[in-house]
Amino acid sequence: xxxxxxxxxxxxHMPDGRAAHRDGVLFRGPRKIDATKLVPIVPVKxxxxxxxxxxxxxxxxxxxxxLTDHGTDLVGGLDQAHYCIWCHExxxxxxxxxLPEKKPADGxxxxxxxxxxxxxVTLAGCPLEERISEFHKLRAEGVPLGAxxxxxxxxxxxxxxxxxxxxxxMKSCIYQKQDPVDIPQxxxxxxxxxxxxxxxxxIYSLLTRWNPLxxxxxxxxxxxxxxxxxxxxxxxxxxxxxxxxxxxxxxxxVDGLKIExxxxxxxxxxxxxxxxxxxxxxxxxxxxxxxxDRVLAGFGGVAEYGITVRWDKNFLxxxxxxxxxxxxxxxxxxxxxxxxxxxxxxxxxxxxxVALAAGAGKPTVLELPNxxxxxxxxxxxxxxxxxxTGAAKADSLAETLVRLPVVVGGGGLTAIDTATESxxxxxxxxxxxxxxxxxxxxxxxREAVERSWSQEERAIAEEFLSHAYAIRSERDExxxxxxxxxxxxxxxxxxxATIAYRRLLVDSPSYTLNHEEVEKALEEGIWFGxxxxxxxxxxxxHGHAAGLKVSQHHNDGDGVWHEYGRTTLPxxxxxxxxxxxxxxxxxxxxxxxxxxxxxxxxxxxxxxxPVKPVRGLAKPEKPAVLTSIRDDxxxxxxxxxxxxxxxxNVVKAMASAKQGYGIVTRR
Numbered sequence: 001x002x003x004x005x006x007x008x009x010x011x012x013h014m015p016d017g018r019a020a021h022r023d024g025v026l027f028r029g030p031r032k033i034d035a036t037k038l039v040p041i042v043p044v045k046x047x048x049x050x051x052x053x054x055x056x057x058x059x060x061x062x063x064x065x066x067l068t069d070h071g072t073d074l075v076g077g078l079d080q081a082h083y084c085i086w087c088h089e090x091x092x093x094x095x096x097x098x099l100p101e102k103k104p105a106d107g108x109x110x111x112x113x114x115x116x117x118x119x120x121v122t123l124a125g126c127p128l129e130e131r132i133s134e135f136h137k138l139r140a141e142g143v144p145l146g147a148x149x150x151x152x153x154x155x156x157x158x159x160x161x162x163x164x165x166x167x168x169x170m171k172s173c174i175y176q177k178q179d180p181v182d183i184p185q186x187x188x189x190x191x192x193x194x195x196x197x198x199x200x201x202x203i204y205s206l207l208t209r210w211n212p213l214x215x216x217x218x219x220x221x222x223x224x225x226x227x228x229x230x231x232x233x234x235x236x237x238x239x240x241x242x243x244x245x246x247x248x249x250x251x252x253x254v255d256g257l258k259i260e261x262x263x264x265x266x267x268x269x270x271x272x273x274x275x276x277x278x279x280x281x282x283x284x285x286x287x288x289x290x291x292x293d294r295v296l297a298g299f300g301g302v303a304e305y306g307i308t309v310r311w312d313k314n315f316l317x318x319x320x321x322x323x324x325x326x327x328x329x330x331x332x333x334x335x336x337x338x339x340x341x342x343x344x345x346x347x348x349x350x351x352x353x354v355a356l357a358a359g360a361g362k363p364t365v366l367e368l369p370n371x372x373x374x375x376x377x378x379x380x381x382x383x384x385x386x387x388x389t390g391a392a393k394a395d396s397l398a399e400t401l402v403r404l405p406v407v408v409g410g411g412g413l414t415a416i417d418t419a420t421e422s423x424x425x426x427x428x429x430x431x432x433x434x435x436x437x438x439x440x441x442x443x444x445x446r447e448a449v450e451r452s453w454s455q456e457e458r459a460i461a462e463e464f465l466s467h468a469y470a471i472r473s474e475r476d477e478x479x480x481x482x483x484x485x486x487x488x489x490x491x492x493x494x495x496x497a498t499i500a501y502r503r504l505l506v507d508s509p510s511y512t513l514n515h516e517e518v519e520k521a522l523e524e525g526i527w528f529g530x531x532x533x534x535x536x537x538x539x540x541x542h543g544h545a546a547g548l549k550v551s552q553h554h555n556d557g558d559g560v561w562h563e564y565g566r567t568t569l570p571x572x573x574x575x576x577x578x579x580x581x582x583x584x585x586x587x588x589x590x591x592x593x594x595x596x597x598x599x600x601x602x603x604x605x606x607x608x609x610p611v612k613p614v615r616g617l618a619k620p621e622k623p624a625v626l627t628s629i630r631d632d633x634x635x636x637x638x639x640x641x642x643x644x645x646x647x648x649n650v651v652k653a654m655a656s657a658k659q660g661y662g663i664v665t666r667r
Contacts, residue, residue, distance in 0.1 A: 077189030088133035119512035127655035162188030234301020236640025237357035240657035259333025361583030370537035375545030379577035403572030405495025410577030411508030434468035625660035
């Protein structure tokens with residue numbers, strides 16, 4: 001015992017011992033948290049601007065659009081389950097219920113306000129109020145099926161949450177002064193371990209419909225004959241569809257994106273919509289496709305086109321199969337609600353309820369001089385073009401033009417994703433260009449290939465070719481030396497990708513809400529510039545973006561931002577990630593059925609009375625989701641990013657479905 005104690009002390013506290021056990025969990029203690037130093041950054045000079053990158057030793061090369069984060073293994077998952085102190089046993093499971101400010105002195109019931117983080121973020125816990133502490137205890141005691149069943153009580157669509165998706169639970173963990181429990185990692189690991197069992201997918205599928213731990217609804221209810229049209233199959237839409245079917249209703253789901261069909265032997269439905277027997281999935285690996293080669297199926301909304309390959313999008317197929325195999329469910333893509341079908345059409349076709357889960361609306365556009373120049377576009381447009389067209393694939397003919405340097409305006413997670421994806425796409429783009437150029441020259445000759453190029457096209461082509469040759473040379477040299485190719489330094493030498501944010505990094509939504517994503521992005525070589533407010537787009541002789549003119553600000557600690565200069569960030573590609581507006585176009589197209597309350601649809605209670613929403617807090621005292629009620633009692637509701645209480649992230653959108661499906665049932 002004495003020898004073991006000495007060894008443990010050496011492994012946990014001595015530099016050589018900690019180095020020897022760096023990749024293990026046994027001797028790794030939690031770190032103390034400094035809210036202003038959650039990411040190990042160092043300043044770097046970019047012209048007249050000081051930006052930030054990661055401290056040396058943290059860089060990570062990324063190869064195209066393969067999955068960038070496979071998550072923890074079984075050992076890591078068990079480590080977090082044991083690190084949790086299972087505080088539900090003391091009624092203090094703040095990860096699920098929120099971190100209360102303080103209880104009333106008299107112990108009287110009632111609302112207890114939630115604490116705020118150092119960044120003024122409300123610590124309300126998991127929007128789904130998943131039984132986190134309970135599943136951790138089951139996991140630690142060696143009952144993984146029980147742990148997954150516990151998760152599925154509140155979060156049956158768990159394949160859409162977890163690692164690299166949400167962290168509201170971590171923010172509210174009982175550990176506030178040291179590393180919190182990595183709940184998303186643990187949750188996803190439980191799911192993966194069950195899926196890895198023989199017929200693991202079928203076990204998970206069963207638990208979403210038959211769950212003996214769900215005392216309120218252990219099995220789906222009897223068929224009600226009620227038919228619901230769900231508009232949109234993003235996180236809110238597919239979660240709502242699940243709950244409505246388990247409440248006994250028939251669901252028809254429509255989405256504006258084209259939905260690629262699945263093999264009838266897998267989905268149980270043919271292209272003609274006929275139900276056929278499907279084969280059970282014995283090995284979950286048979287469902288997996290490499291993300292770099294995967295055809296985007298259209299299902300999943302923002303989870304498909306708005307989330308990067310930090311998250312395994314094969315889980316979208318899992319979610320879809322959970323729904324599509326059920327006889328009460330039908331899915332149609334390429335349907336624009338309000339155009340292809342209107343609300344009157346839906347009710348005339350016999351639907352009893354219309355539920356809107358269409359996601360966020362148009363992106364916010366900054367009114368800047370030359371804001372429509374070539375090379376300038378919104379971040380959401382860029383991400384959709386990159387992913388939905390197949391441009392990110394090396395064998396695809398589709399392209400979306402990106403030139404370096406790239407500057408991304410904004411400070412949220414969309415800005416982070418946009419910067420990483422632009423940098424990952426650039427090598428693929430120029431290497432595709434070189435490959436096609438060489439093939440054409442070999443067949444037709446250089447003069448014939450270049451004859452029709454304009455002066456601007458020639459400049460871009462020469463730029464692409466020189467960069468592609470440099471990347472090829474580095475890959476060849478790396479192969480000869482049996483090492484990883486170092487592409488990021490090349491990209492940075494050509495201008496790289498910089499985020500320009502108007503305030504400090506620690507003030508940015510990406511840092512305050514999910515600093516892990518900031519760190520992971522900086523690992524890939526992007527830079528983060530502070531105190532930069534866009535003023536104008538500068539263009540070259542061809543009208544193409546050449547730079548972003550910004551005003552530079554600093555804060556003396558008095559809360560007031562002072563301008564101290566103006567400069568221009570070189571930029572051939574400028575991507576604006578300034579947020580989105582609620583998708584309320586229906587209110588403009590059909591004012592008779594859809595009214596507005598400010599920027600959002602009007603909100604009604606179940607008796608048709610106007611309700612003032614609780615904005616930004618996914619745990620209203622009494623949920624409300626209705627926006628119109630017809631004279632015959634049939635109604636329309638709205639969920640997810642459309643709703644002022646639930647907009648902002650995937651899990652809040654799913655929470656709107658969990659809290660609102662009962663209202664749809666009662667209508």
